[in-house]
Amino acid sequence: MTPPEGDLRAAIAHACRALAAQGLVQGTAGNVSVRVEGGIAITATGVVFAEAAADDVVIVGDDGRIIAGVLAPSSELDLHRAAYADEAVGAVVHTHAPAAVALSLVADRLPCVHYQQLALGGEIEVVPFSVFGSAELAAAAGGVLAGANAVILAHHGAVTTGRDLSEAVQHTAVLEWACDIYLRARAAGEPAELSASQQASVIATAVATGYGQKHGV
Secondary structure, X not given: OOOOHHHHHHHHHHHHHHXXXXXXXXXXXXXXXXXXXXXXXXXXXXXXXXXXXXXXXEEEEOOOOEEEOOOOEOOOHHXXXXXXXXXXXXXXXXXXXXXXXXXXHHOOEEOOXXXXXXXXXXXXXXXXXXXXXXXXXXXXXXXXXXXXXXXXXXXXXXXXXXXXXXXXXXXXXXXXXXXXXXXXXXXXXXOOOOOHHHHHHHHHHHHHHOOOOOOXX
């Protein structure tokens, strides 16, 4: 269930501040959104993440009309809308996280080098550079996100999705961590990848054991 408007906008602002505290966003370089009935709640353009407040979040209807808030929505509104074409997506996080940007400069994909990447879709594609806020960028990222929870944007950053805001933020952290591991390994040699059969075994075991889920006593 979507929280009340005020609570939702405050939750998005809190997520922005947390992303900044983790070093995943510098200054205004990012945007966060959550699906709401009839539209999306999204950070406004020019928001300083470390100082984000509820008033820095606007709600935009499916028709493009601002339903709540007085600021202009992020310039990446269309990028977020493209991600919501997948009905399972409840939240979207876009950052210019350093390891993701660095990887985009030297590779056209992030191989599946750790099983935690499977929550993102396994191997993560790097899409070619398109200008921020462009229809080309939205189309390229949306195409990948139709089958994965993450995409890396060349010379730009990354986008992650989740069923809710908490999951989307967690996916951002996992993606940046995986990019960092890959770059460190690549500096020393050729990183080994998990094979398709190894990935399938991890998925089967996770399903059978409920790995990653909280269990009551």
